[in-house]
Amino acid sequence: MLYIIGLGLGDEKDITVKGLEAIKICNKVYIEAYTSLLSFGISSNGLSTLEEMYGKPLIVADREMVEERSDVIFSEACESNVAFLVVGDPFGATTHTDLVVRAKKEGIEVKVIHNASVMNAVGVCGLQLYRYGETVSIPFFTDTWRPDSFYEKIQKNRSLQLHTLCLLDIRVKEPSLESLARGRKIYEAPKYMTIPTAIEQLLEIEQIRGESAYNEDTACVGLARLGSEDQMVVAGSMRDLLDIDFGAPLHCLVIVGKTHPLEQEMLEFYSLKKGVPEK
Amino acid sequence: MLYIIGLGLGDEKDITVKGLEAIKICNKVYIEAYTSLLSFGISSNGLSTLEEMYGKPLIVADREMVEERSDVIFSEACESNVAFLVVGDPFGATTHTDLVVRAKKEGIEVKVIHNASVMNAVGVCGLQLYRYGETVSIPFFTDTWRPDSFYEKIQKNRSLQLHTLCLLDIRVKEPSLESLARGRKIYEAPKYMTIPTAIEQLLEIEQIRGESAYNEDTACVGLARLGSEDQMVVAGSMRDLLDIDFGAPLHCLVIVGKTHPLEQEMLEFYSLKKGVPEK
Structure with a gap:
């Protein structure tokens, strides 16, 4: 078995x-x-x-x-x-x-x-799970590889007023390109995407595509170390969350769709406007 | 605390x-x-x-x-x-x-x-969780109340080639209409929607609306007692699943969107075409 x-x-x-x-x-x-x-x-x-x-x-x-x-x-x-x-x-x-x-x-x-799993525990921020659209992954951009397939998915979710869960890239035990070229695998140090990096990449793609899927004022929720004793949940605009140090990984991000009053009430507990971010 | x-x-x-x-x-x-x-x-x-x-x-x-x-x-x-x-x-x-x-x-x-929860355990059927659209609820129809807001949501999910999780109605400790009218609450026996009932209601609404969101041949997965020792998972068309006795509650239903090869391989283990439904 x-x-x-x-x-x-x-x-x-x-x-x-x-x-x-x-x-x-x-x-x-x-x-x-x-x-x-x-x-x-x-x-x-x-x-x-x-x-x-x-x-x-x-x-x-x-x-x-x-x-x-x-x-x-x-x-x-x-x-x-x-x-x-x-x-x-x-x-x-x-x-x-x-x-x-x-x-x-x-x-x-x-x-x-x-x-x-993150797919249901993200419910802790108060946004109802049945109001999420397709989940997207945000991969680390490199100089030559800046895939943006998440953009259209977010756009569609937002046009349906749904929330979007963004899973942020994790690179564990990836062979370095240089080592692959030399025919012998040497692994890079683990790398975990932070919420501010994800938002930077999201805004970069919005600037290139210019289709107003979202902008710096779009409401989001950043969640770090979901389910852990020291989990951190902060609600705010993309601009707000860019400046926040969420600490150790893993991080994920929710782009907020249309909220119901109960969802809004719950988000307010995690809102930056209330002062110090709640843990 | x-x-x-x-x-x-x-x-x-x-x-x-x-x-x-x-x-x-x-x-x-x-x-x-x-x-x-x-x-x-x-x-x-x-x-x-x-x-x-x-x-x-x-x-x-x-x-x-x-x-x-x-x-x-x-x-x-x-x-x-x-x-x-x-x-x-x-x-x-x-x-x-x-x-x-x-x-x-x-x-x-x-x-x-x-x-x-059902929101992530439904992954057991092999359809990837990040490929689901908005979740819908199928309420028990009555003679006078046949709400069909799920129809448009399924339609949108399907136009995006996403899977749809349908949560089926549960009626526990609902006061009977008759007893409410008499000013004294008497509770009805608990009632749980089965997969065949959900499919009948879905097909009824498709017939009324006629916008081809889905039909009898649409691929689905029925899941009963998810996470239990005797859980039952069967993949097949709506027509196929109409005739299956899934046994005791709770039931839920997934309307399948576009599948990737790995999803398809996993579904085949649960497919009716393989003979006896797998447990």
């Missing part, structure tokens, strides 16, 4: 009781390392907090391992119980859907244990 | 370790009764499974209590720790946002403990 277990968003205690019980009957426990393990108290020496809680050693699986060497995981899961731990919910990332598809094709029994 | 704690979707073991620890330090534990407690092993005698696990008595809070008598909960939360348990995630329903807003206005410290 292959258990795909969501860890939730905050810390080691956000796993469900069901997830924890599943880990205890597993012979091998993998943990994905290609989104973010930042909030799980992982030191450079290992995975102490999680391993201590589970009473088991963890095998860190990076994207390469999951995409290229899954046959090892699958053959183990044929003979015994194997856990694959995922930050947030198992179906938050395409990579995990791919893992499930391949496991099922091999005839392996797969059991999913759900948890919170 | 007021803890708003998500219970997740399946059974009593879907609570997080953090949520369980919070309950243990609370003097009073309320549980919402106005969405669904079906999957939590609650007998007519009480809340045995949950109470046993928590080692505490639970106070069932229906919508009336939460909306009208929250001052009692708030005054308790001023002086001690109070837990308010919610099926799924705390921000899945407007009512809970309203509770948080009112608590914050009273100056009460609120702490939210997230969990899985």
Whole structure:
């Protein structure tokens, strides 16, 4: 049996009781390392907090391992119980859907244990989840690569008066271009997009396209470390949020559509106009 | 402190370790009764499974209590720790946002403990969450009340090639019209919309509006008891799903937009064409 277990968003205690019980009957426990393990108290020496809680050693699986060497995981899961731990919910990332598809094709029994993910925990800011349109991703711009497919999606959501959740780029264990050119992979330091960087890129594209999808006065909500003890939520215009230090990753951004009175009331708790941003 | 704690979707073991620890330090534990407690092993005698696990008595809070008598909960939360348990995630329903807003206005410290909800667990069918448009609700039609605001929303989602999550009506503790007329509330038996009923209503509205937002051949995914041990997921056309007995509630329905190859591969595991519906 292959258990795909969501860890939730905050810390080691956000796993469900069901997830924890599943880990205890597993012979091998993998943990994905290609989104973010930042909030799980992982030191450079290992995975102490999680391993201590589970009473088991963890095998860190990076994207390469999951995409290229899954046959090892699958053959183990044929003979015994194997856990694959995922930050947030198992179906938050395409990579995990791919893992499930391949496991099922091999005839392996797969059991999913759900948890919170950014896709539903973003509800904490008060904007109702059923009033969101398509989710967009904001990738890091480089000198030569400035993809702007998010622009039209935001434009469509806004024309329908819907909110837009913007997921901000994460670059973990990416081989540097230079090292690829030399034929030997050397990995860049992890890189996480901040809310101000995302807004800069959004405004740059608006300036180029000029179709008034949004502007500096557009209402937004910035959310950092969602679900953690020190999460930070600030509501304000794009201009306002540009100057705010949201601290450590992960960050995400919501572009606000038309709000109902209850949504507006909730946003006001997080509004810059109230003085110090609420935690 | 007021803890708003998500219970997740399946059974009593879907609570997080953090949520369980919070309950243990609370003097009073309320549980919402106005969405669904079906999957939590609650007998007519009480809340045995949950109470046993928590080692505490639970106070069932229906919508009336939460909306009208929250001052009692708030005054308790001023002086001690109070837990308010919610099926799924705390921000899945407007009512809970309203509770948080009112608590914050009273100056009460609120702490939210997230969990899985239908909004992200629906990812299990393989359709990527970022490719969903606005979520719609399908209300029970009556002889005189057949609201169809979902139609235009589905139409817009489909024109953008996005998937649509349809949440199906739940009627718990609704006073009967007859009893209201007599000035004394008598509650109707709980009523949960099935997937076939939702599809019948959808097709009825398509026939009236005739704008080809969808038809009997439109690809859908029906999901019953999402996150439970006996969850059922079936992919097929509206016509196909009309004849399927999905069993006990809760049900929800996804109207499929344009699929990517990975989404298509995943859907095929749940496809009717493969014979017996997979569990």
